[in-house]
Amino acid sequence: MTHISELDTPALIIDLDAMERNLKRVADYTRAHGLRLRPHTKTHKIPELGRRQVALGAVGLTVAKTTEAEVMLRAGPSEMLVAFPVLGRQKTERLMKVASQTPVTVAVDNAESAKALSLAAEAAGVSIGVLAEFDAGLHRVGAETPETLVGLVREISRLPGLRFLGLNFYPGHIKDLGEDLTDTLQGLDQCVSSRAEAVEKAGFSLPVISGGSTPTLFESHRIGRVNEIRPGTYIFNDRNTWQLGACELSDCAASIIATVVSTSIPGQVIIDGGSKTFSSDRCAAENAPGYGYFPDAPQAVLTKMNEEHGYVDVRETGGNWRPGDRLRVIPNHICVAMNLHEKVYGIRGDEVVEEWKVEGRGKLQ
Amino acid sequence: MTHISELDTPALIIDLDAMERNLKRVADYTRAHGLRLRPHTKTHKIPELGRRQVALGAVGLTVAKTTEAEVMLRAGPSEMLVAFPVLGRQKTERLMKVASQTPVTVAVDNAESAKALSLAAEAAGVSIGVLAEFDAGLHRVGAETPETLVGLVREISRLPGLRFLGLNFYPGHIKDLGEDLTDTLQGLDQCVSSRAEAVEKAGFSLPVISGGSTPTLFESHRIGRVNEIRPGTYIFNDRNTWQLGACELSDCAASIIATVVSTSIPGQVIIDGGSKTFSSDRCAAENAPGYGYFPDAPQAVLTKMNEEHGYVDVRETGGNWRPGDRLRVIPNHICVAMNLHEKVYGIRGDEVVEEWKVEGRGKLQ
Numbered sequence: 001m002t003h004i005s006e007l008d009t010p011a012l013i014i015d016l017d018a019m020e021r022n023l024k025r026v027a028d029y030t031r032a033h034g035l036r037l038r039p040h041t042k043t044h045k046i047p048e049l050g051r052r053q054v055a056l057g058a059v060g061l062t063v064a065k066t067t068e069a070e071v072m073l074r075a076g077p078s079e080m081l082v083a084f085p086v087l088g089r090q091k092t093e094r095l096m097k098v099a100s101q102t103p104v105t106v107a108v109d110n111a112e113s114a115k116a117l118s119l120a121a122e123a124a125g126v127s128i129g130v131l132a133e134f135d136a137g138l139h140r141v142g143a144e145t146p147e148t149l150v151g152l153v154r155e156i157s158r159l160p161g162l163r164f165l166g167l168n169f170y171p172g173h174i175k176d177l178g179e180d181l182t183d184t185l186q187g188l189d190q191c192v193s194s195r196a197e198a199v200e201k202a203g204f205s206l207p208v209i210s211g212g213s214t215p216t217l218f219e220s221h222r223i224g225r226v227n228e229i230r231p232g233t234y235i236f237n238d239r240n241t242w243q244l245g246a247c248e249l250s251d252c253a254a255s256i257i258a259t260v261v262s263t264s265i266p267g268q269v270i271i272d273g274g275s276k277t278f279s280s281d282r283c284a285a286e287n288a289p290g291y292g293y294f295p296d297a298p299q300a301v302l303t304k305m306n307e308e309h310g311y312v313d314v315r316e317t318g319g320n321w322r323p324g325d326r327l328r329v330i331p332n333h334i335c336v337a338m339n340l341h342e343k344v345y346g347i348r349g350d351e352v353v354e355e356w357k358v359e360g361r362g363k364l365q
Numbered sequence: 366m367t368h369i370s371e372l373d374t375p376a377l378i379i380d381l382d383a384m385e386r387n388l389k390r391v392a393d394y395t396r397a398h399g400l401r402l403r404p405h406t407k408t409h410k411i412p413e414l415g416r417r418q419v420a421l422g423a424v425g426l427t428v429a430k431t432t433e434a435e436v437m438l439r440a441g442p443s444e445m446l447v448a449f450p451v452l453g454r455q456k457t458e459r460l461m462k463v464a465s466q467t468p469v470t471v472a473v474d475n476a477e478s479a480k481a482l483s484l485a486a487e488a489a490g491v492s493i494g495v496l497a498e499f500d501a502g503l504h505r506v507g508a509e510t511p512e513t514l515v516g517l518v519r520e521i522s523r524l525p526g527l528r529f530l531g532l533n534f535y536p537g538h539i540k541d542l543g544e545d546l547t548d549t550l551q552g553l554d555q556c557v558s559s560r561a562e563a564v565e566k567a568g569f570s571l572p573v574i575s576g577g578s579t580p581t582l583f584e585s586h587r588i589g590r591v592n593e594i595r596p597g598t599y600i601f602n603d604r605n606t607w608q609l610g611a612c613e614l615s616d617c618a619a620s621i622i623a624t625v626v627s628t629s630i631p632g633q634v635i636i637d638g639g640s641k642t643f644s645s646d647r648c649a650a651e652n653a654p655g656y657g658y659f660p661d662a663p664q665a666v667l668t669k670m671n672e673e674h675g676y677v678d679v680r681e682t683g684g685n686w687r688p689g690d691r692l693r694v695i696p697n698h699i700c701v702a703m704n705l706h707e708k709v710y711g712i713r714g715d716e717v718v719e720e721w722k723v724e725g726r727g728k729l730q
Contacts, residue, residue: 008455008730042672064673084673085626087637087689090373109629112688140674141627141635148629172671261450262506264474264513270506272452276704277729280645306537307407307700308429308449309505323477324452335672339641339705342727362707362726364642365373 002352004345009259009326010273012337012344016354018253019235019346026217026234027056033221038062038081038210040232041072043335045360046344049235050075060105062230066091067363069098074359079103081131081210083168083230085113085141091365092116096124105129107168107210109141111155114162121161130156131168131210134195136188138173146198153199166208167195170230174216175284177245181219189223196225215246238334239293243285249295252330254344256292256337258310260325267315271327274305278329279336292329302329367717369710374624374691375638377702377709381719383618384600384711391582391599392421398586403427403446403575405597406437408700410725411709414600415440425470427595431456432728434463439724444468446496446575448533448595450478450506456730457481461489470494472533472575474506476520479527486526495521496533496575499560501553503538511563518564531573532560535595539581540649542610546584554588561590580611603699604658608650614660617695619709621657621702623675625690632680636692639670643694644701657694667694 004013030037039053040062050061050072060079063069069080079102086095086106098104099121108114108130121128134149135142143149149167157164169192174184196206212220212229214237220229233240236254237247256278258271278291290302291310299316310329314321321327331337338344339361346354369378395402404418405427415426415437425444428434434445444467451460451471463469464486473479473495486493499514500507508514514532522529534557539549561571577585577594579602585594598605601619602612621643623636643656655667656675664681675694679686686692696702703709704726711719 008453010729084637085688087624087626088373109627110688113626116689135629139630139633140671140676142629144629144631259452261452261478262474264500264507264509265504266509268504272449273729275644275646275701279640280647280701281640282645306505307704311505323450323475324481336640336645339672340727341729362705364375364638364706 004257004347004350004352005326007257007345007352009257010277011257012341013255013257014236014344014346015253016346016348018251022234022237022251022253023052023056026231029218030229031057035220035226036228038228038230039235040083040230041075041360042068043232043338044235045071045338045358046356047072047074047359048356050077053235054078059228062232065363065365066095066098067365068360069095069104071360071363073098073101077102079105081105081107081230083107083170085109087113087116092120096120096126099126099128100124103129105131105165107131107133108156109133109143109152111152114156114159118159118161126161128162129165130162131166131208132156132164133168136169136171136191136211138170140170140172142169146195149195150198150202153202153204157204164204166206166210167199168210170213171211171216172213174213175244177215185219185222192223192225214241215244217246233334236334239288239330239332240284243283243288254331254334255295256329256331258327258329260321260323260327263321263323267313269312269314269321271310271312272308273329274307274309276307276340278305278310278331279333279340280305281333281336283332292331294327294329296328300327369622369712369715369717370691372622372710372717374622375642376622377706378620378622379601379709379711380618381711381713383616387599387602387616387618388417388421391596394583395594396422400585400591401593403593403595404600405448405595406440406725407433408597408703409600410436410703410723411721412437412439412724413721415442418600419443424593427597430728430730431460431463432730433725434460434469436725436728438463438466442467444470446470446472446595448472448535450474450498452478452481457485461485461491464491464493465489468494470496470530472496472498473521474498474508474517476517479521479524483524483526491526493527494530495527496531496573497521497529498533501534501536501556501576503535505535505537507534511560514560515563515567518567518569522569529569531571531575532564533575535578536576536581537578539578540609542580550584550587557588557590579606580609582611598699601699604653604695604697605649608648608653619696619699620660621694621696623692623694625686625688625692628686628688632678634677634679634686636675636677637673638694639672639674641672641705643670643675643696644698644705645670646698646701648697657696659692659694661693665692
């Protein structure tokens with residue numbers, strides 16, 4: 001058995017007890033509210049963790065990319081959703097190979113993507129499920145109005161090789177869980193209902209209305225028409241989730257152990273991780289400075305990074321760290337941090353009990 | 366032969382003509398000024414490119430990590446510098462194996478790191494070169510004063526298994542190449558001289574005084590005591606180097622091809638690359654908004670990113686992109702972008718003539 005103090009740093013560790021609590025809490029919540037759970041695996045990119053999500057009742061798995069779909073096949077999902085408009089010959093061809101092994105659905109917001117999928121599906125002799133994406137306020141992808149959404153659904157439904165299955169949206173703009181949340185959710189509920197009604201009025205049925213993100217996860221049942229959610233970060237949570245008020249600090253299952261390598265500048269220590277270890281993502285919460293949170297030294301601030309150096313302001317900690325000391329850091333955004341690590345370690349207490357390769361990392365296409 | 370239009374996106378491409386000009390220009394400059402060139406390979410992380418730097422006269426190669434040193438052995442350097450205070454048993458043990466194959470030097474700024482290296486070198490029966498690091502104004506690592514530097518050199522010189530070879534510094538704080546540059550360089554020159562004199566006065570000779578970064582590269586000869594430089598980014602350059610005034614736009618050899626995947630929000634297109642493709646590093650130059658530069662559409666701004674989505678503000682471009690169209694983006698910071706790509710493509714004109722695995726990517730320890 002390896003003790004965590006023996007891990008070479010920087011090392012991304014996962015507290016398995018916390019992770020399992022996170023997985024169970026969401027599985028229980030969705031079951032209690034009759035919601036389908038299709039977790040987004042872009043957060044962990046590890047087939048074994050996808051397998052655990054499936055075992056806890058996930059109806060399928062969500063991926064962002066064709067290449068992630070290939071990797072996540074090894075989790076044995078009963079179906080897979082690519083929550084991204086797939087475009088490009090190589091991508092559609094590869095995706096059809098995935099679809100020959102497990103049912104595949106794609107979220108689509110434009111005719112070009114729908115046509116490309118249709119052509120590839122026809123050529124490969126497979127059938128692809130399609131969710132029509134609408135914009136619920138993030139202004140990223142998705143049909144902007146009920147009218148354009150109905151047009152998109154009509155286009156999808158007449159293309160061979162595609163099965164229209166319903167609607168997809170991502171409320172990634174809702175991060176503030178404060179006192180305006182009820183108003184915000186009512187607005188979202190209205191937006192979703194109006195889109196669903198318009199599509200149904202045009203003669204289409206909607207087996208799936210898929211929404212949900214991690215911050216608003218436990219409010220999903222308040223959006224009446226939603227029957228499926230696709231949270232990703234909930235498996236680990238991160239500083240963003242915690243400081244936005246969507247989980248407790250003890251629910252942050254993933255952290256990075258780094259070693260102090262220099263203390264030559266007074267009031268500062270340098271750790272052996274920077275932007276290539278944590279990513280340069282800032283914290284989404286207000287008044288949350290720095291590129292990570294030190295649970296064992298909350299006054300320390302990771303003020304600046306180079307690629308391999310992290311600058312930690314320790315003036316307020318009263319600590320007296322020396323080169324060789326180890327610090328634990330909860331990253332601002334675990335999804336991008338995971339993508340930077342070749343492997344991660346599962347721990348129970350101080351013992352390393354699992355080592356997983358991040359098999360989906362860097363699969364860019 | 367593959368045409369670049371056939372590459373699946375996002376794809377990181379390298380214009381080999383531009384890269385070869387960049388390599389030659391710096392090799393010529395260092396030769397003309399009698400400077401040793403020890404390129405930092407953390408930018409490219411590809412042994413074949415290290416080999417080309419060696420072939421052009423590099424005295425050795427620089428790496429940031431023990432694991433990068435292991436990878437870069439395949440470039441066949443005559444020596445290797447780890448420009449980072451190596452700490453931790455696994456790291457020192459692995460580094461000794463590298464040192465049994467090619468001479469290794471480490472830049473050190475504290476006694477703990479020096480002692481750890483000494484113990485490991487003794488145990489492995491190898492000798493490790495050491496450069497004592499001083500702070501030249503970046504306030505990252507390095508002895509702060511001439512006195513602490515002399516103390517560090519004394520410590521290093523009495524430890525078995527180590528050979529004290531000289532001084533190391535990194536002037537990464539100098540980014541403004543404007544009218545104050547002469548003053549800035551005079552200050553740096555004075556800083557370096559005072560450190561060198563103090564160490565020499567204490568009875569040590571200094572075969573190596575190693576400095577240099579990419580922005581100030583071609584000013585290195587103005588720092589009198591410097592006899593070696595370790596630029597990294599110069600092989601490709603990036604938006605930072607260009608917009609800081611340290612190269613021409615045509616010297617930016619690396620760019621990323623992305624595909625438009627959604628145009629549903631007016632005035633905006635979404636491309637199939639975000640923070641997992643470009644990194645979230647902002648541009649170091651002032652008035653340079655966005656996460657990359659579009660050389661073929663300079664008015665477009667990559668205003669925001671999620672992991673796999675890039676939001677491009679196209680209101681000022683007059684362009685009319687559709688899903689499936691391709692855009693070329695010069696990343697703000699090529700070193701972190703390279704680290705996100707499994708492989709990169711070398712091009713001549715529009716033909717793909719090389720495909721390299723980024724072998725050193727994600728080697729975090």
